[in-house]
Amino acid sequence: MAWQNEKPSALQNLKAEIKEKQLQRLYLLHGEETFLMNHYLQQIKKLLVDDLTESFNFHRLNNENFDILSFADAVENLPMMAETTMVQVDDVDIFKLNESDREKLAEVLSDIPEYCTVVFTFVTVAWKPDKRLKKLWSAVEEHGTVVEFEKQNQRDLIAWITRHFLANQKRISGELCAYLIEITDGTMTALSGEIKKICAYSGAEEICRADIDAVVEPVMDAVVFQMTDLLGQKQYSKALEKLHQLLKMQQEPIAILGAIGGHFRRLSTARVLIDNGRPASELMSLCAMGDYAARKNMEAARRFSPEFCKKAAQLVLETDYRMKTSFDEQERLLEMLVLQLAQEA
Numbered sequence: 001m002a003w004q005n006e007k008p009s010a011l012q013n014l015k016a017e018i019k020e021k022q023l024q025r026l027y028l029l030h031g032e033e034t035f036l037m038n039h040y041l042q043q044i045k046k047l048l049v050d051d052l053t054e055s056f057n058f059h060r061l062n063n064e065n066f067d068i069l070s071f072a073d074a075v076e077n078l079p080m081m082a083e084t085t086m087v088q089v090d091d092v093d094i095f096k097l098n099e100s101d102r103e104k105l106a107e108v109l110s111d112i113p114e115y116c117t118v119v120f121t122f123v124t125v126a127w128k129p130d131k132r133l134k135k136l137w138s139a140v141e142e143h144g145t146v147v148e149f150e151k152q153n154q155r156d157l158i159a160w161i162t163r164h165f166l167a168n169q170k171r172i173s174g175e176l177c178a179y180l181i182e183i184t185d186g187t188m189t190a191l192s193g194e195i196k197k198i199c200a201y202s203g204a205e206e207i208c209r210a211d212i213d214a215v216v217e218p219v220m221d222a223v224v225f226q227m228t229d230l231l232g233q234k235q236y237s238k239a240l241e242k243l244h245q246l247l248k249m250q251q252e253p254i255a256i257l258g259a260i261g262g263h264f265r266r267l268s269t270a271r272v273l274i275d276n277g278r279p280a281s282e283l284m285s286l287c288a289m290g291d292y293a294a295r296k297n298m299e300a301a302r303r304f305s306p307e308f309c310k311k312a313a314q315l316v317l318e319t320d321y322r323m324k325t326s327f328d329e330q331e332r333l334l335e336m337l338v339l340q341l342a343q344e345a
Helices: 009-018 034-048 068-076 098-110 134-145 152-165 174-183 188-201 209-215 221-232 237-247 255-275 282-286 291-301 306-323 331-344
Strands: 026-030 056-060 085-090 118-120 143-147
Touching: 009 034, 026 034, 026 134, 034 118, 034 188, 056 068, 056 209, 068 085, 068 098, 068 118, 098 134, 098 221, 118 306, 143 282, 152 174, 152 188, 152 255, 152 291, 174 188, 174 221, 188 209, 221 237, 221 255, 221 291, 237 255, 237 331, 255 282, 255 291, 255 306, 255 331, 282 291, 306 331
Parallel strands: 026 118, 026 143, 056 085, 085 118
Antiparallel strands: none
């Protein structure tokens, strides 16, 4: 079968290397899922450095104190009362160093001692390799492992959320896990904080939706979905309340309008799929969303006609034009948009 021939990802290789305690000399870690990145970073450190000798064998540099000579010295430093050392470099764009430093860096990365593991992390600075800088890129490509930590898919996230609630002696349904993913930004970093809040708030063993709604502040896209869904349910005053909730969250009106426009584009796509007898899985693929969100959008789209979806897109464009060309208050223009949408619905 085809899947048997798929090449393991860099992350899968890293997991295997940690499990087998056979680390490479150079790693470059980046991606949106910083919670997962930090987890594996700590696993690497745990294998290489113990608490007693950490001050001798763990060297950490960042974009404020990094210089090529200090880095080279850290890599060359022999381990003290241990077998290995680790050098961690945070948020240094190595491809923007001057030519002399890039050449020296390429030399160091091409000859890292067997006792040393170097890890570059990219969180506030994006990982953007410049392959035109052939000497440095060749050193990275030949001697390094680039690992991207992407947002996890919904199935894996639901399993992860369930485990974290169980660790706190709480149970939660898969549907509520999906709801929690929907109203947060869907990263483990955000979810881990929200799980702690929910567990601290709820006195019951079984988590219910009221527990989540009581302590979790939804991200903007989630509130926009709730607002448009209320329009479809003909609950116009509540839809307006959702807009006021967004404004109280100190979201920029132009950003709110962008989110509304994006949501109606997804609804329009869902409406076309419904009219052509297509499943929610196609919406997942077209709009890069999880199963729960796709099903919710398909359900919401059934409440709107194709004509309404077109009119909504037109009203969003007109509001965008007014925001950028008139002296009217942007908050008032958003209120007018919601009222016009309610009238059309």
